[in-house]
Amino acid sequence: MTIQKRKVKKLNVLVGGPTQQWPDTLKSGQIEGPWIGVDRGAIRLLQLGIKPEIAVGDFDSTAQEELARVKEQITHIETFPPEKDLTDTQIGVITAIRYFKFEQLAIYGATGGRMDHLLANIFLPLEPRFRPYVTNIKLIDRQNTITYYQPGMHEIKKEPNKKYLAFVTLTKVDGLTLFDEKYPLNDYSSGHPTSWASNEFNGDLNHFKFDSGIVAVIQSRD
Structure with a gap:
């Protein structure tokens, strides 16, 4: 059918x-x-x-x-x-x-x-x-939720049962900036995959941006 x-x-x-x-x-x-x-x-x-x-x-x-x-x-x-x-x-x-x-x-x-x-x-x-x-x-x-993002400015919402937040550059990435997370990052660029692990939310909404590449965002708990 x-x-x-x-x-x-x-x-x-x-x-x-x-x-x-x-x-x-x-x-x-x-x-x-x-x-x-x-x-x-x-x-x-x-x-x-x-x-x-x-x-x-x-x-x-x-x-x-x-x-x-x-x-x-x-x-x-x-x-x-x-x-x-x-x-x-x-x-x-x-x-x-x-x-x-x-x-x-x-x-x-x-x-x-x-x-x-x-x-x-x-x-x-x-x-x-x-x-x-x-x-x-x-x-x-x-334990985990993995979402994928293309270049631009993004807002992410904290899942109720998740404590940790990670940003994983899966490709060459330019200009990755974490604005209001517990551990900020400013204008990071790299030609190889990198996992910015064990970050955390400040509040229920946080923001980040990047200029090129693909970034995976992982919300997780122990």
């Missing part, structure tokens, strides 16, 4: 990272918006009582009874060969772009486990095919 592309405010993707890294809102099924389940992520959503609109993946390590449940409950399923040039997260984002116009794409299950997968997921928005969506993509787990 073909899904007609439609506009949504928030779209969620669940990939197969460790469930221990899920935020409590996911474990309790309190996240709003439609879902795409990638490989084992589709099975885990069904176990939570959430029916994803699309399931994608190679399903090569899926038990027959689990795959049968996916086919029974999810109308739109797309399968990929086990040997492919795409990660599960790339497949999820490609599927999201193909079938939805979203304001925010929240990706869960993308952290924990293998370090190569974590790095691939963090750097994913830098790929040319995903660059138009870089500011729409957000990675979320139980």
Whole structure:
């Protein structure tokens, strides 16, 4: 069955990272918006009582009874060969772009486990095919929220359960300035990635700017 592309405010993707890294809102099924389940992520959503609109993946390590449940409950399923040039997260984002116009794409299950997968997921928005969506993509787990920014002046709002704030220059960056954070920074430029870690908010709203490149902002807690 073909899904007609439609506009949504928030779209969620669940990939197969460790469930221990899920935020409590996911474990309790309190996240709003439609879902795409990638490989084992589709099975885990069904176990939570959430029916994803699309399931994608190679399903090569899926038990027959689990795959049968996916086919029974999810109308739109797309399968990929086990040997492919795409990660599960790339497949999820490609599927999201193909079938939805979203304001925010929240990706869960993308952290924990293998370090190569974590790095691939963090750097994913830098790929040319995903660059138009870089500011729409957000990675979320139980301790961290990662958002991406393009050059300009920005205001960031503190999440209620987060204490720490980090600014990560993922590319060559010019003019990074932190105006009102606990530890200010003035006109920083660098040709290599740098993580300005363990900063903190002053108040509920803080501001920063930069002139070129891509910066990831991480709100986190212990």
